[in-house]
Amino acid sequence: MADESKAPQSPESPKPAAPGPSAAPPAAGAPASLATKPVAPAAAASPPVQVPLDNELSRRYRERFGAAILDALEDRKQAILVVEALQFREVARYSRDAEKFDLLEDFTAVDWPRREKRFDLVAQLYSFPNNTRLRLKCALRAEEQADSLFSVWPAANWLEREIFDMYGIVFRGHPELKRILLPDEWQGHPLRKDYDILQQDTAWVRENLGIESGQ
C-alpha cells in the first residue's frame, strides 16, 4: 500500500455532496463510530432507513460472541451484523454450522478512505433451510490483514482474490493469493477511492501491449 500517503487528498473530491467522515453512513463505519450511530441525519422527513436489529438471530450471535458483535442493524429490511475483524472467520464458521447459512453468496469490500478503519469487508450469506439472508461486515485498517474465509466456504477463493486484486487487502490462510482479473504485474488497486478512474499502470501497458495508453 505504497499509495497510503495519498489517501487524504483522495479523489473523493469529484463528489461535492460526499459527506465527511462524521456524516458517513453509520452502518458501514460502525466499529470506529459507535457514538455516531444514532445520527441518521439527512433524511429528516422520511423514517430512518437503518434501525438497530433486535431479534432472535442477533441475540443468539451476541450471546455467542459477546463484544465481538459490534453492531446489529437492519437496513431496508436486510439484516447486517458488524463483527470484530479478528473474530470474523469464527463468526462465519458459526453462521455456517449453527445458523445454517450454508451459501456464501458474495464477498466483497468497500473503501472508506477517510475512516480510521479504511476497508469494510462485506459477506452476503444465504441459508437454504431458513430462506434468509444475512450480511456480515468487518472493518480493517489500511495495512491490516484479514482472515481468509476459504476454509469455511471454498467459494471464497476467487472472491478473495478479487478483493485482493481490487483493494490490496491480504487474506491470511488463502491458498493462492494473487491477482485474478488484472495482470499479475499490475501496480495499484483500482477500486480504492484514491485510484482515479482515468488512472492506469501506463508502464505495464507500454511494456506489454506496445501502446502508449490504454485509454
Next chain:
Amino acid sequence: MNDLANTIDDRTPQRPDTLLGADELVINMGPQHPSTHGVLRVKLKLDGERVIGSECVIGYLHRGVEKIAENRSYQQFAPYVDRMDYVAAVSNGLGYCEAVEKLLMVEAPPRARVIRTILTELQRIASHLLWLGTHALDIGALTPLFYCMREREEILKIFEKYCGARLTTHAFRIGGLQYEAYDTLEKDVERFCRGFEARIQEYSDLLTGNSIWLGRTRNVGLLKAEDCIALGASGPVLRASGVKWDLRKAMPYAAYDQYKFEIPVGANGDTYDRYLVRIEEMRQSRLICLQAIENIPAGPIMARVGKVLKPPPGEVYHAIEAPKGILGYYIVSDGGTQPYRVRIRPPSFINLQALDKMIRGHLVTDVVAIIGTPDIVLGEVDR
C-alpha cells in the same frame, strides 16, 4: 515394487502417475480456442489425455465495470450492466433496476413488473438456447446450433420491436419501464410460445436419447450438491445437482409470485443433468410467458421517481435468478447522485470456480464437454 524401485539407480526420478514417466503435459486452452466460449484461458495439466489439474486465467475482458459505476449516476450506469452478460442483457437490467428501486424504497407498478417478467423469461429462453447450441457444438453436434439460433432470432426480434435493440437492450428503467408494450407484444410472444414446444422436442429428438450424447455427457463433470453449495455454484448447475431451489420461488421478485411453474432438478449433477435441467427450464419459462400474457394488468408503467436519483444513505443487496445463476447487486449509497459502491455478484464468475472440481480426472475431450456446462459468459466473468 518398493524394493524394486530401490535397485534402480537414483538418477531416475519416480513419477508413477504419469504416462511412461514422461513429463506432465501442460496444454493451454484458450484464450484463442474454438471451444472456450470467449476469452477464457484454461491451463490443463495432463497425464496422457487425463486431466490432473487446471487453472483458469481470466481477466482478458476486464473493463472495470464496478469502478465505472462509482463515476456515473444511477441511471447512467444502467446500460453498462447490459454489457456484462451480453447474452442475457435483459436479466442484468432487471436485477440492477430492482436493486436501485429497493435502495430508493420504491416499487415498480404491477404492469411494469409483468412486462418485465415476460421479457426476462424470453431472455432466459434465448440464453439457454445459445448455451444449448454451443454446448452441442462442443460435443460435435453441428446441427442444433442452427436450430437454436433460429428460435433465438424470433426472441431477439421481439426485443427489437419492444425497445429497438437486440442484444444490449437496456429494456428497463429504474422505477419501471420507459416504453409501453407495443401493440402486438402479446400476440408475438404467444405465437413464439405456441410453436416453441415443438422446437424443444426437435432438440430433444436430436440429443436426449442419442446414445453418443448420453455417453459423452452422463457421469461427466459430476458435481455433488454439497460441492455446489460450498463452491457457491448456483442456477442450473445447482439444480442439476439435485437442489430444488430457485430464487424466483424462494424470494420472488418482479411478478413471479403470480405464476405457476416447476423447478426442474437433476439426479446426479453431471453434464447430462445440466442439459436436461436447462431444457426443462426453457419449457417452464415458456409456460410463465404464456401465463403472463394472459393477463397483463393495465395502469402506469413507471413509478414516481425523480429525475435525479438520490437514494438515502445506506446499502442494499438484491439478487435475481439470472439464466446463469444468482445475479446479485450490492449497492452502497452515500446519499449522493452517484452510487458509492456497486458490487456485482456475477453467477458465471462463481460458477466457473467449480470447473476445476468438475474436470479433474476426466479426459481432455471431456473438458470440452464440461467447459460449457457452467454456462459462462466472459463479459460477466471479467466485468
Next chain:
Amino acid sequence: MMPIGHYLFLSLALLLIGAVGVITRRNVIIVLMSIELILNAVNINLVAFSRYYGDVAGQVFALFIIADAAAEAAVGLGIIIAFFRNRETVLADEMDLLKW
C-alpha cells in the same frame, strides 16, 4: 529377366547396412529397425529364388518372416516401453541390468 545375382547383391547390401546399424547405433529403437532391415534383406533373397525356380515356397517363407518380424517388433517395443518407464533411457549400453 536379370540374373539372380543382382538381387543377391541388393540383399547383401541391405544386410550389411543393417548389421552396421545394429553394431554402431546406441539407440535401441534404431537397432530394432536395423534388425527389421536385415529380415527384409532375407525376404528379397527368398522371393528372388522363389521366382527363379518357379516355386511358391520362398514366398511362403517370406510371409513367415514378415509375421516373425511383427512379433519381434511387438515384443521388442514392449520391452523398450517397459524399460523406458523404469529407466528413462533407450540407450543400449545403459541397459546393463539383467533384472529390474
Next chain:
Amino acid sequence: MLDSIVFYFFAGIAVLSAALMVTRRNAIHSAVFLITTLLSTAGIFLQLRAEFLFIGQIILYVGGIMVLFIFVIMLVRLDVPLPQIRSRARQWVACIVALVVFLEAAFIVWMSQKVPGQGLLVLRAAPAEKLPPNTEDLGKSLFGAYLLPFEIASILLLVAMIGAVVMGKKRTDAP
C-alpha cells in the same frame, strides 16, 4: 530392359535410404527412411511377380510394424537427437564385420561361377507362364503343405501380442 530399369530404380532407393536410416540421428527420420526402404523392397517384390507379398509387405510391414515404431518413438519422446557412438572401437568392429561378410559373399559368388549354367550371375528366371496365379497358389501352399508352420506362426504372433500387452501395461500394483 524395362525390368532392369525398375529393378535398379527400386534397388537404388532401397540402398540409399537404408544407408540414411542407420546414419540419421533423429529416430523419426530413421523410421521414415526405413519406410522408404521397405516400400522400394515392396516394389522389387512386384517386379518379381510376388504380388501378394508386395501388398503384404505394405500392409503388414509399412502399415503395421512401422506405425508401431513411430508410435513408440513419439511415446518415449525420442524425437530429440541422441548422442552417437561413444567409442571408435565399435565403428571398427562394424567395418570389419561388414568387410568379412562382403568377402564371404563375393567368394560364394565366385565359387558358384564354376558350375556351368547355374552361376548366380547367369541364373535366369523360370518363364512367366510357368507361374500360377500368385495369390491363390500362395494360399494353397499356406493352408496345404505349410499348414503346421502357419499355425505355429499364428501362435507365435498371439504369444508376442500377449507379451507386448503385458510388458506395455502400466503397473498399478500397490507396494
Next chain:
Amino acid sequence: MNAVLQGVLAFVQTWWVELLCAVLIVLVVPLIAGYIVLVELKVMADMQARLGPMRVGPHGLLQPIADAVKLLIKEDLIPDNADQFIFWFAPVLSMTAALTSMGAIAFGPWFQVARDINIGLLFVVGVSALGPFGIVLGGWASNNHYSIIGAIRSTAQLISYETTAGFALVSGFLLAGTLKVSDIVQAQYAGHVWYVFLTPVGFFTYLIASIAETNRAPFDLPEAESELVAGYMTEYSGFRWSLYFLAEYANMIVVGAVGTTLFLGGWLRPFPHVAWLGWVDALPALLLAAVGVYCVMRAGKQPARVQAMFMWVVALLCIVVALIFGLVEVAHASNFAALQASHSFLLLRSMYPGLYGAFWFLLKVSAYIYIFMWLRFTLPRFRFDQLMRLGWHILIPLSLVNVISVGVGLALESSLGWNRWPAMILTSIATLFVGMLLIRWNDKHAAAASASIAADNSQVEDSYAG
C-alpha cells in the same frame, strides 16, 4: 538414345489406356473433391435450415474454385521449430497414398489403371494404409501439442478400424471367391445379387469402419475442432493444408468405391438382368441435359461477366456430355442393319458399358458419401475411449464372427448343397444375434467404466486451488 525413345513409345502404345486413366485421376479427383465439399456444404445447409454458399456463382456453384484459388495463393507457413523435411513430406505422402490407391479401383468396366493386378482390392486397402503415416508424421513434425495428440489419436484409430474394415472385406472376398475387382463385380452379376444382401453385417461394419478410417464425424477426433483446434493439421496452411484436405476427400471416394465394388454391385445398374428396366439407362443423359439447360437459363442472370462465362462453359460441357450419352444410348439400343457396318457406330456402341458403368458406379459412391454427410450433421462426436471401445469390443469381434458365419454359410452351400440365399440369411441372423449380445455386454461395461471414472474424479485430491 533412339532405343530409349522407342522403348518409351512402345510403353505408351501398350499402356495408353492405363496412362490416360492415371492422368485423369490425378487431374479430376481434386476437382471432384472440391465439389464434394460444396455438396457437403449444401447438404449441411439443407439439414440446418440454411442456404449454404450462395455468392460465388448460382447457388455457390463456383465456390470450390474460389476456395482452391484462395488456398493456392495463401501464405505457406512453416513453424520455426518444425521439422522442415517431414513437414514438407507428410502431406505429400497422404495425398500420394490416396491417389495411388485409386489406381486399382474400377470406375466402370473400362476405367481402371491397374487392370489385371490379381490382388485387386487388397491393393487399394494396402496403399491407403499408408495414409496414417502422412497424418502421424505431419502431426509430429509440426511440433505442437495439439498436432501430436491429434496424430497419436488418429494413428490408434486408423489401426483399430482398419482391422474391422479388413475383416468386413474378407467376408465379401469369401463370397466373391476372388480379389480381382472386375471379377468381384462379375461374380455379383452372375450371382444375381449384391453382396450387401448376403452379408449385411459385413457391409455395415465396413461402413462404420470406413467412416472412422476417413476421420469423419462422429469419429473425427483427430481433427476435433472443439478440442484440438484442427488436430494434426493445426500448423498447416495454404497448399500443404489443401493437400491434406484433398487426401481426406480422396480417401472418402476410395472407401466409397471399395464398399460399392464389394457390396453394392460395382458398376452394375440396379437389376441388371431385368430387361424391362432398361429405360433407366436413359437417366444419365436426361439428368445431364437438365443440368445443362438450367445452367443456360441461369447464365444470363449472373452478376459478373466471369461467372456468366463460366456458367456457359459448364452448360456446354453438360450438354455435350449428355449428347454423347444419348448417342451412345441410341447406338446401343438401335439395331439398324445399315449402321452395323459403320465404324463410328460400332465405336459408340462399344463405349456403352464403360460410360454407363461409370455413371452407375459414381452414383453409388455418391450415395455412400451422402451417408457420411448425413451422419456427420446428425450425431455428436465420440470420446476417444468410447471410440476405441466401439472398435475393439463391438466391431472387431462382430466382423470376425461375420467372417466365420459367412464361411459357415459357404460351407453349407458347397458341402450340404444348400441354396446360397437361405444359408446366408441363416448365418446373418446368427451374426446379428451375436452382435446384440456384444452390444448389451458392452453397454454394461461402459456404464461401469464411466462410473469408475466418476468415482476416480471424486477421489482426486484437490484443494480448490486455482
